[in-house]
Amino acid sequence: MLHLKNHADTEDIFQTVFLKYVLSSVSFESEEHERAWFIRVTINSCRDLIRSFFRSHTVSLDEVMEQAAELPEDDREVLEAVLSLPQKYREVVYLHYYEGYTAPEISRLIDKNVNTVYTLLTRSRQLLRERLEGYEL
Amino acid sequence: MSMNDRIKKAFDGIHAEAELVEKTESFLCQKTGNYGIASSAEVKVKPAKPIALNRYAKLISAAACLIFAMLGGYWLYFTPTVEISMDINPSIELGVNRFDRIISVSSYNDDGRELLDELDIKYLGYMDAVNQILENENMQALLYGEEDLVIGVFGADGEQSDEVLKSLEACTGGRGNIYCQRYQATASEINEAHRLGLSYGRYRAYMELKSLDPGIAPEEIRDMTMREIRDRIARLSGKEIPSAGGRRYRGGRGS
Numbered sequence: 411m412l413h414l415k416n417h418a419d420t421e422d423i424f425q426t427v428f429l430k431y432v433l434s435s436v437s438f439e440s441e442e443h444e445r446a447w448f449i450r451v452t453i454n455s456c457r458d459l460i461r462s463f464f465r466s467h468t469v470s471l472d473e474v475m476e477q478a479a480e481l482p483e484d485d486r487e488v489l490e491a492v493l494s495l496p497q498k499y500r501e502v503v504y505l506h507y508y509e510g511y512t513a514p515e516i517s518r519l520i521d522k523n524v525n526t527v528y529t530l531l532t533r534s535r536q537l538l539r540e541r542l543e544g545y546e547l
Numbered sequence: 548m549s550m551n552d553r554i555k556k557a558f559d560g561i562h563a564e565a566e567l568v569e570k571t572e573s574f575l576c577q578k579t580g581n582y583g584i585a586s587s588a589e590v591k592v593k594p595a596k597p598i599a600l601n602r603y604a605k606l607i608s609a610a611a612c613l614i615f616a617m618l619g620g621y622w623l624y625f626t627p628t629v630e631i632s633m634d635i636n637p638s639i640e641l642g643v644n645r646f647d648r649i650i651s652v653s654s655y656n657d658d659g660r661e662l663l664d665e666l667d668i669k670y671l672g673y674m675d676a677v678n679q680i681l682e683n684e685n686m687q688a689l690l691y692g693e694e695d696l697v698i699g700v701f702g703a704d705g706e707q708s709d710e711v712l713k714s715l716e717a718c719t720g721g722r723g724n725i726y727c728q729r730y731q732a733t734a735s736e737i738n739e740a741h742r743l744g745l746s747y748g749r750y751r752a753y754m755e756l757k758s759l760d761p762g763i764a765p766e767e768i769r770d771m772t773m774r775e776i777r778d779r780i781a782r783l784s785g786k787e788i789p790s791a792g793g794r795r796y797r798g799g800r801g802s
Contacts, residue, residue: 419618424563425575456614459618484553486557508612508616
């Protein structure tokens with residue numbers, strides 16, 4: 411198990427996202443709707459942090475991956491393969507493979523053309539296949 | 548198991564630390580005036596949705612996984628997997644990430660600080676960085692002045708460390724008094740070296756000398772040249788002092 415630690419950056423995102431959540435006036439139609447809203451807000455907060463990260467270059471994020479050593483070897487290998495992808499691929503990999511969203515759903519969540527999402531998914535599949543030989547995608 | 552299942556399983560292992568959840572909860576209480584129950588100067592909006600974070604385990608878990616997926620690439624990039632220590636008299640360490648880029652530079656004496664001030668090697672490939680260091684005017688003067696340069700390679704990734712050593716040996720072979728070594732270093736040894744204000748390479752030389760001369764202090768070692776340290780070790784151990792003829796090279800692996 412890997413615990414996302416209480417670094418300043420993760421704390422900022424958690425606080426921003428949950429504050430938006432408790433103060434939001436959106437009436438969620440279903441659990442799925444609520445989760446999709448939550449994911450979209452989290453993605454935007456992460457993107458904001460990444461932009462500020464490249465402006466400031468001051469964030470120290472070393473310790474989290476040290477904990478990855480505690481994960482089973484297989485899981486670590488998969489996570490490292492996913493994390494080594496460029497950001498645009500990581501987003502769609504997470505949303506498709508972990509959250510189970512389809513390409514049209516992902517396109518609405520991340521405000522991208524559905525064809526672009528299909529392309530991103532195809533390319534990320536190729537890259538993961540190269541990095542993790544021997545698995546069916 | 549399919550890749551789909553593998554990715555799900557791997558992300559299932561990611562959770563938010565309890566402290567992170569607690570801090571978020573108290574932050575929300577403060578910002579919303581206990582979710583609108585208590586009076587607070589900060590509550591200028593409608594009463595917020597009551598939220599007990601533990602009841603929202605699924606959302607917390609989604610946030611943790613998503614943040615990890617979004618930011619993890621940067622964590623990977625900024626995590627050193629191999630360290631290169633370079634000691635002659637300037638004493639420095641270079642942190643190398645899994646993409647073979649320099650992500651940290653540290654100096655362990657005044658000469659090391661001066662050397663790094665003159666260079667801009669962060670984010671370069673490690674070979675380019677090492678070449679820039681070797682071509683620095685002061686380093687050239689030291690190397691041609693028969694001083695010894697010890698380059699030590701150590702790190703969490705054994706395979707990458709071996710590759711780095713091989714590349715450094717190929718690059719420095721025939722360039723004079725340059726000794727490339729592969730160290731098996733533990734985290735506590737590295738911490739101890741840095742606590743004493745020494746690079747790990749210099750710390751290894753210090754420990755070797757200390758076994759022969761228990762009175763030697765780290766402060767003494769810090770500003771000695773590696774040549775002086777190695778000569779003293781050779782003298783005390785009765786081993787032959789390597790030739791100072793200037794064109795020698797010895798690659799190898801430390802224990």
